[in-house]
Amino acid sequence: xxxxxxxxxxxRIADQLGVKRVIVKRVTQQFLDEVISELGRGNRLEFRDxxxxxxxxxxxxxxxxxxxxERVPVPSKRTVKFxxxxxxxxxxxxxxxxxxxxxxxxxxAAKA
Amino acid sequence: xxxxxxxxxxxRIADQLGVKRVIVKRVTQQFLDEVISELGRGNRLEFRDxxxxxxxxxxxxxxxxxxxxERVPVPSKRTVKFxxxxxxxxxxxxxxxxxxxxxxxxxxAAKA
Numbered sequence: 069x070x071x072x073x074x075x076x077x078x079x080r081i082a083d084q085l086g087v088k089r090v091i092v093k094r095v096t097q098q099f100l101d102e103v104i105s106e107l108g109r110g111n112r113l114e115f116r117d118x119x120x121x122x123x124x125x126x127x128x129x130x131x132x133x134x135x136x137x138e139r140v141p142v143p144s145k146r147t148v149k150f151x152x153x154x155x156x157x158x159x160x161x162x163x164x165x166x167x168x169x170x171x172x173x174x175x176x177a178a179k180a
Numbered sequence: 181x182x183x184x185x186x187x188x189x190x191x192r193i194a195d196q197l198g199v200k201r202v203i204v205k206r207v208t209q210q211f212l213d214e215v216i217s218e219l220g221r222g223n224r225l226e227f228r229d230x231x232x233x234x235x236x237x238x239x240x241x242x243x244x245x246x247x248x249x250e251r252v253p254v255p256s257k258r259t260v261k262f263x264x265x266x267x268x269x270x271x272x273x274x275x276x277x278x279x280x281x282x283x284x285x286x287x288x289a290a291k292a
Contacts, residue, residue, distance in 0.1 A: 070223045077225075081210045087203060095207040098193045100230045104268055108275025111182045113189075118212045119260075123272065146272045148231075150262030156216055160235065160258045163220025 074100075107148055117155035123148045186212075219260055229267035235260045 078096055082089040106113055107123040114120045128144040152160075190208055194201040218225055219235040226232045240256040264272075 070218075070221075072218050072223055072225045074227045074230075077211060077214050080214065081207060085206055085210060087207060091199060091203065092207050094197055095193060095199060095204050096211050098197060099189060099208050099211065100227060102189050102192065104230070104271050105275060106182075106184050108272045109182075109279050110276070111184055113184045115186045115212060118186075118216070121262075125276065146269075146276055148262070148264045148268070148272070150233075150260070152260045156260070157258075159216050160220045160260070163217060164222070164237065164258055167221050 108146070115153070117153055117159075119153040119156055120151045121148060122151070220258070227265070229265055229271075231265040231268055232263045233260060234263070 074096065078089065078093045081087070081096070082092045085092070103113055103121060107121060110123060110125065112120060112122045124147050126145045126147060129142050131140045131142050132138070133140060186208065190201065190205045193199070193208070194204045197204070215225055215233060219233060222235060222237065224232060224234045236259050238257045238259060241254050243252045243254050244250065245252060
């Protein structure tokens, strides 16, 4: 398993599209920053063919340690969920199949 | 809660950066497409200050319906997980606080 970084994707996209690296870098960074801002405001982001980012504010609560019976305040927390879109699921399966067949492996077919 | 679309973000980023809308659109689309391609190959994407996308291939298996004892084949499936980065968590909390105070609400402080 390889880990791909933002920098690698930026270089690749600049090559693929013939757009200056500095522009690609600023656009992708701004894109990620805007996703964070919207999630911070409690909004939902829906990217077609990709997926949905949602953030939820979990209320502050008081937990109790069952061993010591000590009461522990748990602060409110903003959590983020990502839900894969339908088209992304389909494409993942297709790419995985093509990739596996190139490498001589087989992957069982997806449910139709 | 508002749902923000790709189109809205593209328009906004074009304005913010003074980059042509068509360029912003192609770069963001290519960015999302590359994320899908890498996940399809089983790779991991790590975007600093944002988070990590990971995909896992779940093996095919045979499940059994406990009522009818019928055996049901479950095909292999590629799943995607998104894990929020540490800096994004921090920024979410900061944005949420600033947003709440502008609207006259209060949000309990995050754990230090």
